[in-house]
Amino acid sequence: MTAREKNRLAIRHPSAAVISPLLELPQPVSTRTRLCRAAGQLAGMAAIVLHDMGGRKESREWSQTATRAAAESGDQQLHAWLLGREAMVPLNYGAPLAAAQLAEQARHTAGSTPTPAATLAAAVAARAYALSGQTDQARAALAQADRLMERLDPGQHADTWFGHSEQKHHVHLSHALTALGDTRRAQESQAHALALSAPTSTLTRTLLTIDAAACLHQNGDTDQACRSAATAFAALPTAYRTGLTHTRALDLYRSIPAQHHRETAVQQLRQALAA
Structure with a gap:
């Protein structure tokens, strides 16, 4: 079986059911190329939404469908x-x-x-x-x-699905720099990203707040870090308290030494995560 044939079979994943009938039809190469490119874009967007809502398995499946379609498109x-x-x-x-x-x-x-x-x-x-x-x-x-x-x-730089805006860039930098312990630069990126994020960008703003809380913890202010993260997490709509936000806040909690787990602020964060 050729690589092209394998890709065609892979695209016939349940997540691509809407476009599968089109892929069964004989088509000129140019038409199939455009179709695969569109399939890759649509599946990729679905993967992002599922990822952000905590659908890890489904997101991975859509991502795999998307990358295979894109590979066949030649883009x-x-x-x-x-x-x-x-x-x-x-x-x-x-x-x-x-x-x-x-x-x-x-x-x-x-x-x-x-x-x-x-x-x-x-x-x-x-x-x-x-x-x-x-x-x-x-x-x-x-x-x-x-x-x-x-x-x-x-x-x-356009803030579109396939662009890379300054806001998106600083969101990535915030997480990387926080993980590196470069809190000064991380806080700068957090400030830039928050300034560029719409008030309705609930998920992004919460993740940035949790990054900022991790920086506070690294700088020695664990009490304020836990209070800030717990407040931000508890304020989320119920649908947003699973998946990525829960994972990131739990990472912060787990980074706190066990001897501090009885402190009020640390317990407040644990209770917010358990709610």
């Missing part, structure tokens, strides 16, 4: 962008080494040209390396992400 930048987004699933759910591998695939696929996909891939790689304790690799990836970001065309 290298879309393929790289989807690989970078797919890397965020293991990244955010406790498997940074697997995330780093996917992010490196994305970087290789994107190439060295400044594009949103290449910038995203470098930023995600930085987060993955930082979380896995590979400090040198993380800092190198951060530096590349910043260089690429500076060279993007104005249109590529």
Whole structure:
């Protein structure tokens, strides 16, 4: 079986049921290319929504469908962008080494040209390396992400699904720098990202607040860190208290030495997570 035939079979995943009948029909190459590109975009967007809502398994399935469709379409930048987004699933759910591998695939696929996909891939790689304790690799990836970001065309900064806006960039930097313990730079990125985030961006603003709380803890103010994280988490609508926000807040709680777990603020965070 050829690689193209394998990709065609892979695209016939239940998550692509809407487009599967079209893929069964004989089509000119140009038509099939456009169809696969559209399928990759749509499946990728579905994966992002599911990821943000905590649907880890479903998000991974949609991501795999999306990357296979993009690979067949021949759109290298879309393929790289989807690989970078797919890397965020293991990244955010406790498997940074697997995330780093996917992010490196994305970087290789994107190439060295400044594009949103290449910038995203470098930023995600930085987060993955930082979380896995590979400090040198993380800092190198951060530096590349910043260089690429500076060279993007104005249109590529657009806050769209496939653009890489300044707000998105600082959200990634906040997490990577927090994990590296570079609290000063992390706090700068948190301030930039919050200023650029809409008041209705509940998920993003909460994650940034939890990053800021982790920085407070690293700087020695564990009491205020726990109070801040607990307040932000408790204020979330019920549907947002699972998945990514819960994982990030739980990471903060677990980073606090056991001898402090009886303190009022630490208990407040634990109770918020258990509610």
